[in-house]
Amino acid sequence: MSDLLKPWQPSGRDPWDRDAASHLWRRAGFGAPPRLLDETLRRSPAEAADFVADGPEKDPATEELDGLHRVLFGMESADQYRAWLVMRMVRCGHQLREKTALFWHGHFATSLSKVREPVWMMRQYDLFLNLGLGRFPKLLASIVRDPAMIRWLDNDSNRKGHPNENFARELFELFTLGPGNYTEKDIREAARAFTGWLVLNDRFRFSKQYHDGGTKTVFGRTGSWGGDDILEITLEREACVRFLGRKLLQYFVVPNPSEELVDAVGAELRASDYDTGAVLRMLFRSRAFYDPLVRRSLVKSPLEYTVGAIRCLNAKPDTAALLPSLREMGQELLAPPNVKGWPGQEQWVHTAAWLARINTAERLASRADVSLRGEAAILRYGRDLLGRPVPDEAKKTLLQSGAGSRDLVRALLSLPEYHVN
């Protein structure tokens, strides 16, 4: 194992403290309310990583929300399902499951704008919730059979004799290998292997009649490959573990991971047969994860920002009312901007998105539980949001402003320091 992935050993200068524990919850989830942080600090870092990776044994909030699942499918409303997803992020104890599902949604970015069937989109997101922490090959095999994905990338018109290359191209470019790791010919041949993978009566169906059973050569390997063969050949590529490793690191750890770290995570993915959950568990224990330079190196996504604020301030969530704000901030669930997903980092905070953020702060503050006032409010709410004390300069500005509690919370939510993760 690479040194980078060895378990982190806290020390006097690099302690297991509130800052470290809130870092863990911000990355593996959507932030932690003060009480959960206290509880986390009673465990060792390794135990905390296990707690995060396993989720709580029993979680009433999850049970309650799961109970609504069938009702949602009957309603066939994308917005109701979106509000339910955001509520899960706010309330579910197994935060990593929700966070990872969102990762896969961005990875296999599919949009209702073209799919047009809310229930298909809901079923796809269910895959991310149910398989997201398992083995990637299984998730991938499910995704290529997913009706929303099939329609999204036009595989329903990929037929013997007239292949449609859209799915094969994105499979290599965005889902498994990354640009530069395949040729146009690989795409054309792979597209033939997925001919006849269709949707019939809302379900996946393999049509032998439309399938091209001929010989194909992909990555130099020749055979009468079918779609699953292509997936297997692709998953064996070295580029695949590195591509996936890099994306996991960019989402959970650091925007520009070193090649050494990418190699290390790639090797763990390979060794575990792409066990995402196991690799994340290792990451959340690792030295690399707790590196001070890694903390607060990411920009909060709109969901991390809003859900985190609700959780850290114990605010009353009205997630349906948040949906328009999320859209304005650039993160509408079930509708990523394109098949590449949300670009993240600097792109989350371009001026238009920033203005939407600070205007959302007003809404969030209006639902927060604010019993403290003045300096006490600044110190307490600031610490709960930032995971460390409010910077002196900001504290001075806020004190001078003479603002009321809600305006103070709004200002804290608008503090640039709150928007790094």
Added chain:
Amino acid sequence: MTIDRRTFLKCSLCAPAAAVVPAVLMRAAFAAAPSDRVFVLLRLGGGNDGLNTVVPFEQDAYYNARPALGIGKGRIVELAGGVGLHPGLAPMRAAWEAGDLAVLQGVGYERPDRSHFVSTDIWHTASRDPQSRRTGWAGRALDAQAGTFGDRIPALHLGDEPLSLALVGETVVVPSVRDAERFTVRGGAKAAAILERLTNGKSGSDILETIRGSARRAYRTSERLSESLKGTRERAGYPQTPLGRRLWQIARLVEGGLGARIYAASLDGFDTHSRQAPVHDALMSTLGSALGAFYDDLKRNGMNDRVVLMTYSEFGRRVKENRSLGTDHGAAAPMFVMGGAAQGGLVGDHPSLTDLRDGDLKHHTDFRQAYATILERWFDVDARKILGAKYAPLPFL
């Protein structure tokens, strides 16, 4: 690759060459002073089907390759030289007839990349080298004029999507807004003043500094936009579409003295792999009606000589339609350049429909030639420096 002399001479409205060159220079000379000039960059996202945009309706090869998707000759808005516009672009006829619309044909680049993302980046950065794709061509053009902006906003991106890479410079940072009329801080000036002071922190990482910069820019842009839009006229003549709204806002901001040199906007949805016709027809109407209204507005309100608009898309689509009544990713495609300073007409021939490469149209004009033309003749900056090589300008400005 540069446009050769023969191609140049063959294009229908620009022969003979001897008469053209002085006319080109004259138009530029009569145009607005460089600091008043505005450039609008309009992206057609997803890979626009150029062949059904500027249609070679006299060629059987077109109808043979497009048995279902071919647009009937009777519906075409005829231009010249055997090509015409998609019927949805009919509102652009006024600009064409006034000599204010140039149609650049056969534009692309060598070894075309068929990935949306890679090709979009290539167009935005004007670079084939992935390592050097950090800044955009228009952003570098702004860098080159950085000293002239004063405290004005150098350029503005309007749209739901993040800032276009085309506008990313080394030193100049461009704000983006979703809707210029609603770019306001809730809570008014008092709240905004406090929030602005909160961006004064010093310590922290580069990314935190990026966020602070963006926040300050947002507050400042909000002020400037509301100043420039104060007391603007009603939105008449524009279609009720996001693109119509954005072009209307651009015209008002130009008129209201925002001072931005470049505006960028986009129209998405051109990735028509299946059942293309209704989608593409609607997109063409959206584009045509918005551009027609914009042109009319600029002309009526005395701004036409100050504004040049250019459209582009990451690639065209394959000549032969696919069996899902759509088209797959292709290569060369046309671009439009519109404005009083534009030298109207066709620039370059329509690419051959029979001499194809991998089923795609071959380009004869590099997109960087179009950029070089804008850079040299509209912005008066050194195109070679910005594009990294010398590209022969085209006779459209």
